Amino acid sequence: MTTALKIAPGRFDLAVVADIVEPGSRVLDVGCGDGLLLQMLERQKQVDGRGVELSQRGVNDCVAKGLSVIQGDADTDLSDYPEDGFDYVILSQTLQATQRPRVVLDNMLRIGRRAIVSFPNFGHWRVRAELLLRGRMPKTPNLDFAWYDTPNIHLCTIRDFVELADEIGAHIERGVALDRAGAPLRWKAPWPVMNLFGAQAIFLLERGRETGRGAGP
Amino acid sequence: MTPAPQSFESAPTVSERPSLVFGLDQPLVTDGGGIIAPLTIGFETYGALNAARSNAILLCHALTGDQYAASVHPMTGKQGWWDVLVGPGLPFDTDRYFVICSNVVGGCMGTTGPASINPATGRAYGLDFPVVTIRDMVRAQAMLIDRLGIDTLFCVAGGSMGGMQVLQWAASYPERVFAAMPIATAARHSSQNIAFHEVGRQAVMADPDWRGGRYLDEGVRPEKGLAVARMSAHITYLSEQALQRKFGRKLQARSAPTFSFDADFQIESYLRHQGLAFVERFDANSYLFVTRACDYFDLAADYGGSLARAFTGVKTRFCVISFTSDWLYPTSASRAIVHALNAGGASVSFVEIASDKGHDAFLLYEPDFFATTRGFLESAARARGIAPAAAARP
Numbered sequence: 001m002t003t004a005l006k007i008a009p010g011r012f013d014l015a016v017v018a019d020i021v022e023p024g025s026r027v028l029d030v031g032c033g034d035g036l037l038l039q040m041l042e043r044q045k046q047v048d049g050r051g052v053e054l055s056q057r058g059v060n061d062c063v064a065k066g067l068s069v070i071q072g073d074a075d076t077d078l079s080d081y082p083e084d085g086f087d088y089v090i091l092s093q094t095l096q097a098t099q100r101p102r103v104v105l106d107n108m109l110r111i112g113r114r115a116i117v118s119f120p121n122f123g124h125w126r127v128r129a130e131l132l133l134r135g136r137m138p139k140t141p142n143l144d145f146a147w148y149d150t151p152n153i154h155l156c157t158i159r160d161f162v163e164l165a166d167e168i169g170a171h172i173e174r175g176v177a178l179d180r181a182g183a184p185l186r187w188k189a190p191w192p193v194m195n196l197f198g199a200q201a202i203f204l205l206e207r208g209r210e211t212g213r214g215a216g217p
Numbered sequence: 218m219t220p221a222p223q224s225f226e227s228a229p230t231v232s233e234r235p236s237l238v239f240g241l242d243q244p245l246v247t248d249g250g251g252i253i254a255p256l257t258i259g260f261e262t263y264g265a266l267n268a269a270r271s272n273a274i275l276l277c278h279a280l281t282g283d284q285y286a287a288s289v290h291p292m293t294g295k296q297g298w299w300d301v302l303v304g305p306g307l308p309f310d311t312d313r314y315f316v317i318c319s320n321v322v323g324g325c326m327g328t329t330g331p332a333s334i335n336p337a338t339g340r341a342y343g344l345d346f347p348v349v350t351i352r353d354m355v356r357a358q359a360m361l362i363d364r365l366g367i368d369t370l371f372c373v374a375g376g377s378m379g380g381m382q383v384l385q386w387a388a389s390y391p392e393r394v395f396a397a398m399p400i401a402t403a404a405r406h407s408s409q410n411i412a413f414h415e416v417g418r419q420a421v422m423a424d425p426d427w428r429g430g431r432y433l434d435e436g437v438r439p440e441k442g443l444a445v446a447r448m449s450a451h452i453t454y455l456s457e458q459a460l461q462r463k464f465g466r467k468l469q470a471r472s473a474p475t476f477s478f479d480a481d482f483q484i485e486s487y488l489r490h491q492g493l494a495f496v497e498r499f500d501a502n503s504y505l506f507v508t509r510a511c512d513y514f515d516l517a518a519d520y521g522g523s524l525a526r527a528f529t530g531v532k533t534r535f536c537v538i539s540f541t542s543d544w545l546y547p548t549s550a551s552r553a554i555v556h557a558l559n560a561g562g563a564s565v566s567f568v569e570i571a572s573d574k575g576h577d578a579f580l581l582y583e584p585d586f587f588a589t590t591r592g593f594l595e596s597a598a599r600a601r602g603i604a605p606a607a608a609a610r611p
Contacts (some may be wrong), residue, residue: 050564056571062401063566064588066596070537070567080556120323 006041012182013092013118014040016202020116020174021045025087028052028112030074030104031094033117037061038069050086054079075099078107086112093200095119097107106168109207114173119203121177123157123195141180142200158195161203175203232428234284234291235260236327237364245322246355248513251347255336255460255564258361259327260284260319261305264311266367272603273367274309275358276318277375280507281447281499284434286318287311292498294400301582305606308591312606313598314371322357323349323383323506331502332433340537344430349512356387361395371601372594374398376579377546378507380513384554387535388516388527396597398590400538401579403550404524404557405515410545414508417446421501430502431438443501444492451491456542456575460484515558528561534600535565536593538586566593 009215016035021027023045029038037059041047051069058163062069070077075098075188089112091104096119098104110114120142120154121127130138143154156164158177165172177185177198185197194201236259239245244254261284266273276286276299289296303309309316323346329400331346338345339434346470361369373386373394380402387397403410421427424442428435452460464484468474471481480486517524535558539551548569558565570586572578577588598605 007400048564056569059568060585060589063568064592066592066599068534068564068566070559070565071569072567080559082560085559105323161361 005036005043011032011036012178013202016184017090017092017116018044018134018176020202020204021047021088021090023047026050026085027088027090028081029085029092030078030108031091032062032067032069033058033098035065035067035069037090038067038209039065042067067090075102078104078111080109081107083110084113088112088114088116089193090116093117093120096155097145099217101123101154101156102164102168105164105170105205109170109205110167113207115170116202117128117161117205117206118200119156119161120152121158121195121198121201122155123159124199126180126199128196140199158201159191161201162191165203165205168177170205171208173206174202174204178202189193192200232516234327235262237361239360239364240436242499243360244354245360247347247353248350249348251349253322253329253347253349255327255329256328256357256360256460258319258320258322258357259332260317260361261286262318262433264351266315266365269602270367270600271371271572272313272598273317273362273365273370274372274374275362275370275386275522276309276316277354277358277373277379277386278318279375279377279379280450280511280577281495281504282318282379283324284301284318285326287316290498291572292436293494298580301580302587302590308587308604309374310594313603314594317362317365319358321354321378321510323505323510324505325500328357330500331430331506332500340382341431341433343433344505346502346506348509348513349506350510351381351385351512352519354510355382357391358382358386360392362393369393369395371603372396372398372597374400375402376400377402377576380518380546381511381579384516384527385514386533388519391528391531391533392535396526396534396536396593398536398538398593399541399551399554401543401546401551402554403546404517404527404554406512406551411512413450413545414512415447417507418505420445420449421505424501427536430505432501438496439501440496443496443499443504444489446504447495447499448488448492450556451488453545456544456573458542458573459575462573476603486557494565499561524557525560528558528563531558531561531563533563534597535563536589537565537567538579539567539569540576540583540586540588541569542573542580545576545577558574 018040027047027049029051038049052072059071083171089108127138166207178200180199239256239554241254244252285298305312331342335342373383383399405429421442426437427439463544467483469483469486479482520526539548540562555567
């Protein structure tokens with residue numbers, strides 16, 4: 001009766017995210033798109049899933065699939081959620097498009113015990129090479145936009161993200177970098193190396209003592 | 218001055234339709250301290266209750282709606298007001314669900330209201346009818362559901378004033394509502410909402426034939442006042458865009474203005490027609506009472522001013538729907554409900570449907586609205602273990 005889920009090309013991070021989540025947990029997927037990840041999590045991990053999505057089309061698709069999704073914005077609507085409502089708050093490939101990534105992260109760790117964030121790594125060697133050798137704003141399969149029409153207004157590198165996590169007092173429980181083919185980098189490398197060879201990154205953050213308190217709208 | 222012996226309602230009745238009577242031993246005690254007994258509830262049902270009694274859906278009608286959600290109206294001969302959504306194979310699939318719709322208390326289509334006979338006087342209640350609230354309407358519905366032997370409703374759904382009843386159901390009887398669909402509604406009436414209702418009520422009361430509410434005793438009806446009330450209300454149900462598209466400045470069956478106060482413009486003619494058609498089927502005092510019920514609705518006020526508290530720990534799954542061009546119950550009002558549900562930890566979906574048809578969009582076929590309703594109900598039915606329609610057919 002259930003049909004196979006079609007994973008969008010390039011979204012290798014979804015399987016990694018789905019793998020991290022513990023079965024039966026309460027999950028909020030921020031920027032859930034058409035609900036693919038939530039569906040994967042409900043089927044594979046029997047989670048109690050909720051979603052927030054900006055686009056009308058995405059929300060309609062989700063609700064028509066029977067997912068609990070509300071139309072909303074990561075930047076403005078997360079502050080309405082009460083503390084500790086979820087085990088995981090997930091932000092997949094959306095952080096770079098938010099107005100205030102730091103506030104969003106703070107909110108995520110206020111609402112949930114843990115946050116899972118995946119994002120395209122702007123420190124990847126190909127991105128660096130585009131700028132260094134061609135002198136052009138980089139375009140990659142993950143970041144396939146011209147500079148003048150990109151929704152990605154807050155791009156960061158793996159190192160940038162690690163620094164921000166540190167700044168908001170979050171504890172990095174796990175960090176995975178994926179290569180261009182979507183395979184996790186096999187060797188355990190220090191961040192600078194991951195930062196050079198990871199095309200995308202997935203981080204599992206845990207609330208530190210100072211995190212998630214006092215993050216206002 | 219003696220009541221008609223055989224008929225309980227003095228408004229036109231539809232006696233062959235199902236109704237249940239609650240006697241003097243089962244009074245409805247209203248929020249205002251009034252007592253309604255006996256209480257008759259007129260209702261319609263569609264489909265069949267399954268053996269597990271798990272597939273019942275209660276539809277709550279809007280201000281001037283009635284129980285004829287999906288059946289031909291006995292007075293107007295028109296199709297049911299939710300014909301586009303309720304029926305075999307439709308989102309409210311009557312091959313799969315047992316759909317109930319009852320006339321609200323205070324109404325005039327078979328449920329006790331101000332046009333009914335007051336047993337204390339033998340005359341129509343008129344303004345002696347207790348001022349009822351949305352919660353009183355829901356209390357009466359719960360009495361009906363009890364009598365029908367249904368413990369938990371699979372879904373309670375409705376738009377506008379019906380949506381208020383849906384919210385009240387989830388707050389008053391959370392354990393009896395598996396899924397809830399409040400549509401094009403608000404958790405409280407805004408100042409603007411109250412203002413429009415007051416204009417309508419004053420129009421009724423200004424009609425000399427209203428007679429201080431005792432018009433039924435005197436054999437007249439405040440038709441002009443009620444028609445004006447309907448005309449002004451009707452404007453609030455439509456968007457500026459829809460009015461402009463449909464009527465613009467088009468003239469009614471004439472090529473030039475008549476330099477008079479005839480209905481030169483099509484919109485004037487349309488509104489006059491709406492007003493006249495309405496007074497044919499609706500009791501003026503009922504209009505006062507149901508508009509008042511909406512005005513008094515402020516769900517948060519019953520929970521210390523916190524709407525979230527109304528829904529704390531509620532297990533019901535919600536699907537909140539608004540329409541972009543609805544300025545009577547705008548999306549911001551639905552968002553306030555969604556925020557409260559989220560804060561209360563409830564399971565909630567929220568969709569804003571793009572439509573230029575104004576508040577009335579919830580009564581019309583809008584593909585996204587249709588798909589959302591179907592998707593939400595189907596997934597809830599799966600979770601509730603209700604067999605698909607095909608398997609239920611003999």
